[in-house]
Amino acid sequence: MIVTTRPLKIKYKKPDNPLQEFMQNIQSNSSLTKEVVFLRYIGIPDSVDLYKENILKMDEYFFAKKQSVLYLRLHKLEAITNNKDIDRFAELWENWQAVVNNPPLLYKTTLCSRLKNDQLEWTKKLSFQEIIHIYKENHPNSNATLLKNFAVKFLYWMDYYLPQIFSEDNQTVQKIVFIGNITQHELLFLYFLSTLGCDICYMNPKExxxxxxxxxxxxxxxxxxxxVYERELVIPKSLPKKSITPQQTMILPVQNKTTGECSYEQLASLATSVVMIKTFGEDHEVLCYGSGVVLHQDGYILTNLHVVSGGEYYSVLYENDTNEHITHQFVKYHDIHDLAILKVNRISKALPVKVEGQLVRGQKVVAIGSPLGLFNSVSDGIVSGFRDIRTMSMIQFTAAISNGSSGGALLDMHGRLVGLITAGFNDGQNLNLAVPAHLIYQFAQNFIELPS
Known part of the structure; x- marks a missing residue:
């Protein structure tokens, strides 16, 4: 068999007026060659209000053209959490590896949900091949397991998003906007979409x-x-409800209304949602002690990557529970923000995550963790500042912590998680750092339990 279908050829435009040309670049997918705009729009023009206004104008502009334009406004890609999905895409990855060097077999082999357009379907397979090559080039020390984990996640995104973007009603233009912090893998997926003819606009008000x-x-x-705008940015929703899908808007969970501050005794009782973690190596020796925070009642636990990195398995201890819960389920991590998620087969109450409003210097906070192995110690203090440490925004606070507190909870006086305790400075007193809640939300959105 000779493959006669030609893949789509992409020509990347270099716009002088970026947002305007991104909005106005509207042409058909009918030819073998397509001009695509792939824009990285960093920082804010003049004011954050103008920045939001430009985004809302873009929403309105593309909504008016909904008959001919598919428009998605994203701030995070979906996470794969279902074990059946993981197994299915792992098998798909194994099958793909067996045919990748044989174009006729690759052409006939199924790769996720099939696209209606034969040219795009063939382009999809060749583009995925390129993505794997880029991943290997940028991760020369990656092993087969890490490559497989990346491939499974990427195949899940392909299966989840492509049927929406290239739907049966055959919109002629696809516009994808991604706003906020992005991972390397998510950016690779945006690049993958551009090779299928989608116009891409990645917007980050910070960097x-x-x-x-x-x-x-x-x-x-x-x-x-x-x-630049260093604070958390929430873009208001303006599109009519009938046009909105979960992937088109930045939907934040609504916090339960709290009429007043909790007492320290009430806050200390939330330690039932904070755990102690022991990380074990191949020789069953303990590599590290740390803390973790329950994000969802089904056993999803947030901690620091440096607490669990390099572990073969983990022991999780809950307050008022004498059992040590062993898990091998390392679900997700972010190396820059030092965040990771473990999964334990135990039901427990989750802490709410604060995602609205800003912390201020002088605001009272409470820290809960297991410093030096002293399980679920509670200390109080204030927010003493906001720092950029290695280009990452951090909360500086005064509540006492020590080794073992990493991964513990930093709470406001309403019992909401405002930060994940990360580090302290040994050379100073009460100079401690936490990852702020908005970064936690960006990382763990799909694992955070919504209030009922």
């Missing part, structure tokens, strides 16, 4: 993603505004 792969640097256009 560009570090260690940009050369292929993405070459295909995308960087536009840097003169100002």
């Amino acid at each position: 560009d993603i570090p260690n940009l792969p050369p292929s993405i640097a070459a295909s995308s256009t960087l536009f840097k505004c003169r100002d």
Whole structure:
């Protein structure tokens, strides 16, 4: 068999007026070649209000063209959490590896949900092949397990998003906007979509993603505004409800209304949602002690990556429970933000995550963790500042912590998780750091239990 279907050829435009040309670049997918805009829009123009206004105008503009334009506004890609999905895409990955070097077999082999357009379906397979090559180039020390984990996640995204983007009603143009912090893997998926003819606009009001792969640097256009906005940014929803899908808007969980501050005794009782973690190596020796926070009653636990990194398995101890719960389920991690999620087969109450409003200096906070193995110790203090440590925003606070507190909870006086305790400075007193709640939300959105 000779493959006669030609893949889509992409020509990347270099716009002078980035947002305007991203909005106006509207053409058909009918030809073998398509011009695509791939924009990295970093910072804010003049004011955050103007930034939000531009995004809402873009929403309105594309909604008016909904008959001919497929528009998605994203701030995070879906996480794969179902074990059946993981097994299914792992098998798909194994099958794909067996045919990848044989174009006729690759052409006939199923790769996720099939696209209606034969040209796009063939392009999809070749583009996935390129993505794997880029991953290997940028992770030369990656082993087969890490490559498989990446491939399974990427195949899940393909299966989840492509049927929505290239739907049966055959919209002629696809516009994808991603707003906020992005992972390397998510950016690779945006690049993958661009190779299928989608116009891409990645917007971050703070900074560009570090260690940009050369292929993405070459295909995308960087536009840097003169100002940055370091705080959490929430874009209001303006589109009519009938046009909105869960992937089109930044939907934040609504916090339960709290009429007043909790007492310290009430806050201390929330220690039932904070755990102690022991990380074990291959020789069954303890590598590290730390803490963790229950995000969801089904056993999803947030901790620091440095607490669980390099472990073969983990022991989790809950308050008022004499059993040690052993788990091998390392679900997800973010190396820059030092965050990780474990899964334990135990039902427990989750802590609510604060995602609205800003912390201020001088605000009272409470820390719960297991410093030096002293299970679920409670200390109080205040927010003493906000720091950028290695380009990452951190909360500085005064509540006492020690080794073993990492991964513990930093709570406001309403009992909401405002930060994940990460580090302290040994050379100073009460100089401690926590990952702020908005970064936790960006990382763990799909694992956070919503209030009833």
